[in-house]
Amino acid sequence: MPSDRPAPGGATAGEPPGVGPRLYELRRAHGLTLEAAARRVGLSPAHLSRLETARRQPSLPMLLTLARTYGTTVSELLGEAPPEREPVIRAARARDTEADGWVYREAGGSGRAMQALRVRVPAGGAQRDLVRVHPGEELLYVLRGELRLGLGDAEHLLAPEDSAHFDSRTPHRLSAATADGVELLFVHTLLRSGAAELCLGGAGRDGAGHRPVRAPGQGS
Incomplete structure (x- = not known):
């Protein structure tokens, strides 16, 4: 032995x-x-x-x-020193990515324990009925417009400067409550694994890298 x-x-x-x-x-x-x-x-x-x-x-x-x-x-x-990460993210270097009408812009650095995004959510759209469930924590801060947040069995209406911080294993659903959409800061924790990088618009996942589940009563 x-x-x-x-x-x-x-x-x-x-x-x-x-x-x-x-x-x-x-x-x-x-x-x-x-x-x-x-x-x-x-x-x-x-x-x-x-x-x-x-x-x-x-x-x-x-x-x-x-x-x-x-x-x-x-x-x-292998004992390799990690590269220095730039702590400042310049707006001029950020790029938008669109998935199913949602527009994402990186608001934080890569390779961290958290992922930060600035998100524009349109009224209606393909993702409004998706219930998201994933490990970790999630923080939402409304910048413009109003956000409708379904969290478990409760529904909340968030106005500008309102925020929500919750365990993202709780089923949650996000949609715009205003006709011209809503803009928010979206921060969530990442598991350290080979697939921890955010997947924007990836196959089988919604635009924020979560595993989407249709809400009860919704078609597949």
Whole structure:
């Protein structure tokens, strides 16, 4: 049975330095035994032990699997310093993206734990009947017009400068309550995973990257 403690081992040629110790530290930080972690990533305990002790070089697919399992990135596993992120987002560089009549503009930086968007929602439109459910939290702040927010069994009318902050696992539906639409600041948390980037207008998802569900009584 392989030991849970990494033994000294020399890195093979071309192996990124320090990957083994980082894998060991991440596993321990998650409170996983060697056997439990090996089951999650689909390896034998002996194979994972060889990776942690630098006796085996992980392939890129294995690095991706390990990074997702431990909630990190391949770059962090390899010890690469993340690039400096620009804290200021200039309006002149922002670009609009449209999906089903909704218009989105990035209001925050990428690669963060939160996604911020400025959103224009038209009156009516294809998305008004979509009920959204997704992990995390959501913050809405109305800039112009009025927003109708269905949250669980309740419905709220938000005027300019009103806001709502809620657990986005609660079924919610957004629509404009004014004839010329509504504009709002939309912030939601992102899960750290290989698919954490926002998907604007992606197939099978609504324009804000959520999994849409038709409201009861609505057609598919």
